[in-house]
Amino acid sequence: xxxxxxxxxxxxxxxxxxxxxxxxxxxxxxxxxxxxxxxxxxxxxxxxxxxxxxxxxxxxxxxxxxxxxxxxxxxxxxxxxxxxxxxxxxxxxxxxxxxxxxxxxxxxxx
Amino acid sequence: xxxxxxxxxxxxxxxxxxxxxxxxxxxxxxxxxxxxxxxxxxxxxxxxxxxxxxxxxxxxxxxxxxxxxxxxxxxxxxxxxxxxxxxxxxxxxxxxxxxxxxxxxxxxxxxxxxxxx
Numbered sequence: 001x002x003x004x005x006x007x008x009x010x011x012x013x014x015x016x017x018x019x020x021x022x023x024x025x026x027x028x029x030x031x032x033x034x035x036x037x038x039x040x041x042x043x044x045x046x047x048x049x050x051x052x053x054x055x056x057x058x059x060x061x062x063x064x065x066x067x068x069x070x071x072x073x074x075x076x077x078x079x080x081x082x083x084x085x086x087x088x089x090x091x092x093x094x095x096x097x098x099x100x101x102x103x104x105x106x107x108x109x110x
Numbered sequence: 111x112x113x114x115x116x117x118x119x120x121x122x123x124x125x126x127x128x129x130x131x132x133x134x135x136x137x138x139x140x141x142x143x144x145x146x147x148x149x150x151x152x153x154x155x156x157x158x159x160x161x162x163x164x165x166x167x168x169x170x171x172x173x174x175x176x177x178x179x180x181x182x183x184x185x186x187x188x189x190x191x192x193x194x195x196x197x198x199x200x201x202x203x204x205x206x207x208x209x210x211x212x213x214x215x216x217x218x219x220x221x222x223x224x225x226x227x
Contacts, residue, residue: 034211034212034213036212036213036214038154038214040154045204045217045218045219045220046146046154046204046217047217048214048215048216048217051209051212051213051214051215052209052211052212052213055209057215058215087153089153089154091154091156091213091214093212093213096168097159097166097167097168098156098168098170099144099156099159099213100156101146101153101154101155101156102153103153104153104154
């Protein structure tokens with residue numbers, strides 16, 4: 001059974017750049033998976049950051065960017081800020097109308 | 111864009127519940143929609159999707175055969191009908207608007223469904 005894998009946790013210092021990844025346990029992530037990224041803080045609904053690999057959602061700062069790196073989808077935060085401390089989820093379109101979320105990455109900024 | 115879920119609550123195991131999502135601020139009938147849930151302290155789980163015209167529906171294996179997704183484009187409302195509910199269905203249920211191709215761009219604030227005796 002295919003699983004979408006994300007780093008469970010990541011730490012970054014303020015001002016640094018961090019790249020979170022989203023991989024398939026079986027196969028490569030491509031643009032045909034329409035990888036999307038969501039940010040969620042405790043008690044809040046998810047917020048869309050990136051959809052369709054690299055399209056920034058309305059109002060999202062340009063320090064958030066999406067790409068394909070090798071065989072994974074990637075979310076890069078350039079110049080991390082304290083309020084970027086959140087959970088980050090990716091989702092992949094798996095075909096036939098089905099989608100899979102990754103388990104999420106808990107990002108700490110300290 | 112606004113998505114407002116309602117209809118959550120406490121239901122006994124084996125029971126049924128239908129949650130709704132009222133949409134506004136966009137042409138509802140032009141976009142696919144999904145339901146996504148999040149169990150307490152857990153990650154996001156895609157549950158179900160429906161095409162703009164309501165004819166194509168898709169489900170996660172965990173809910174297939176127990177959940178039905180449908181929409182009323184005249185009322186700009188999305189629904190999720192849940193039967194044979196289990197404790198593991200306890201979650202906040204979010205509706206989400208799809209982009210033209212791919213996944214979601216807008217989310218509601220969610221409605222909590224608790225399955226417990």
